[in-house]
Amino acid sequence: MSAPVIDSKAAERKQPAAPAPRARATFPVHFAHYKWLYLLLLPGVVYFAVFRYGPMYGVSIAFKDYVPFLGVNGSPWVGFQQFRDFFSDPDFGRLLGNTLILAFLNLGIAFPLTIVLALLLNEVRLSILKRTVQTLVYIPHFLSWTIVASLSFLLFALDFGPLFLFINSVLGTHIDFLSDPAWFRPLIVLQDIWKNTGWGTIIFLAALSTVDQDQYEAAIIDGAGRFRRVWHITLPGIRSTIIVMLILAIGQMLNTGFEQIYLMTNALNRSVADVFDTYVYFVGITQGAYSYSTAVGLFKSLVGLVLIFGTNALAKRFNQSGLF
């Protein structure tokens, strides 16, 4: 965290007439000194207050028995009742398990694949080929989950989908990928990889372009092969980017993607498909249990927050710069 130091130095240089306030200056003095900077900050603060923190007032319905007619204020306060109901619900363990398994599968498979793809693209020497491939792998990102799900339904359709026929004839089996619970998670991860891996490479490619080219030359002179160079120069060069992206990914981890899972769920695979996001929709929106589903959503957010702080602390512990 070196940024503030640089800032205050710059301020000193620009405003020699008004010396920077002492470190323990009272807030009004500090405020008067930097009033224009604070003014600049104001729109951001207002934005967050109104559009981010204001709506959080609605989170209070997690502790009430909310009835729309009575309004948020008029509904009776029930404390942690909704949470108790949720934790004692037979669905709770299954939901938590399904959410975590999917989250870790995505993190463990899709996240490294993004880095691998970025490294592969980085090694392509022919510029036109590299650009073409890059553009092509970005395209799936712009298709909605509805289209991805429809494509999957067509490709894996029982008894006539091309992929269904191909895989089953190779394996000599008769697996209905769309309804077999064992195939639900692989299918979801596969869709995720297909749709998002290409897009995810953008930031890594940007980071890769900042790696010092001289080091490669030096390594080549020293006789390092391609894999040696990737392992000893490229990867350490983008290590901090990887860590930051990992922390961000972990923060998003429990957002397992409502649309995707909702579209791929059916009666036969629901036991492995139900996750927090679909459950909140199912219970909250279709059944009008707003308080209960808000409590579930709040719980999910808390777990997400703990994960972010945890990863950040771990990153710092291993001597990497964390996110904050």
Added chain:
Amino acid sequence: MIMRKLTLAAAVVTVTALSLTACGGGETAAVDSSKISIMAPFLEAQPPTPDGAVQKKLEELTGKQVSINWTPNASYEDKMNITLASSEIPQVMVVQSKSPGFVKNAEAGAFWDLTDKLGDYPNLKTTYPDIQKNASINGKVYGVFRERAPMRTAVMFRQDWLDKLGLEAPKTVEDLYNVAKAFTERDPDGNGLNDTWGITIPKWGALGTNSPYDVIEEWFGAGNRWTERDGKLVPSFETDEFLQADRFIKKMVDEKLINPDFATFDSTKWNEPFFNGKGGMIVDVDSRVSVLTNLFKQADPANFQNKVGFVGNLEGPDGTLHAHPSDGYSGFLAIPKSSVRTEAELKNVLKFLDTMNNKDVATLLNNGIEGVNFTVQDGKAAPVKPETDASKAVSTDIKSYAQLGTNVTGNQFYPAKQASDYEQQVFDKRTDVMAADLKSAVYNPAAPFVSATYVAKGAQLDNIIADARIKYLAGQIDEQGLKDAINLWKTSGGDKVQEEINKLWQDSK
């Protein structure tokens, strides 16, 4: 000085934030008895235009300035709840079902209790008191129900296939099996390939939604969601007949008489296998007969007769006809208390609803405007031909306005005249078959009752059974697994639901 400014700024921000979040408060609209506001769903691609011919005619006939907030059907339930929490509440709301959201609001006092009031209005005093009771919440009537023909269950089959194989139309569930088997194994389309199946069932698992599973279970005698056994109400799925019926369906699945992708098959494509000559039968509402006939007519206007055959409900293995009816209504028009505050205002609104169900307005909402889009021929409404822009506009608009029709005193409007003699015959036969089946209808004895536990977690409970049923049929679990699911239903709160329903049932006697 600076401190004060800062405090002021903070105060401004806080106040702005609070006023933004707290717009749910007060604000009473001035009451004007010549104006009526309504919230209703629309199922068409576009809502009707507010200055269309139907709207003008409606205002002329009712003598009120009617403003209708048309809301897309798909998000109606959400919008309804949001509207109830807002300050802009209409005087009349179409409520589509006794959803948990509605029940909670009603029990909190959001809507007028109309139980003792509807009788005072000639067009609202229902001729179907049983259906009104079904639409009530434990006997309390919170709205004017929207009547729907209770008997609509039919079995549709490819008449040409049946004729080719020399079979009779099914009468019993045993016949259903035999026809399905013949349609699957005896090459009904004569192409020499084993590429057909008997019955097409789409992804439609939820309990008590008149799905083909619900219907077949009722034919076997499992009852309609609830059934009386030894002086107590028990859920249909706890009966032996339920297991028998599911064994029967599973046998058909195992012998490939049912489309193998029944758990995932998209219901919007339900007609396709029937029309394309893949699946020979459909168990659904009888109006699908017309839809299917029309498909064949569009493909080949000269030769579409005798493609679609149908029968009504089928006899169960006990030799008795347990016909499957719906609850006879599709939601109701409720009157919120926050917009209609006094008894006098309520009378005004009820009087308006009374007018809405008289012959003139019912004809407008369901047939359209005579001379513009239809003419009366032999007591039937025949569409005006050729279509003009004006007649098209009216015909399109009334599809939405029909959502406001209640018809609680029977249909006051004209039945539609069918396009050809053949179609008229089919239509008349449908009417006769359904009327005959209605005499053997087995209703849901618990339809009027809403249990508190069911409101809280009914959908999750239902899902336990619905998913287990599909898994059993698909062979993922065995019969013991299905029985285990029924036990899980009991221990997860189902026992409490049953207790509450029985108490309400006893109290109402």
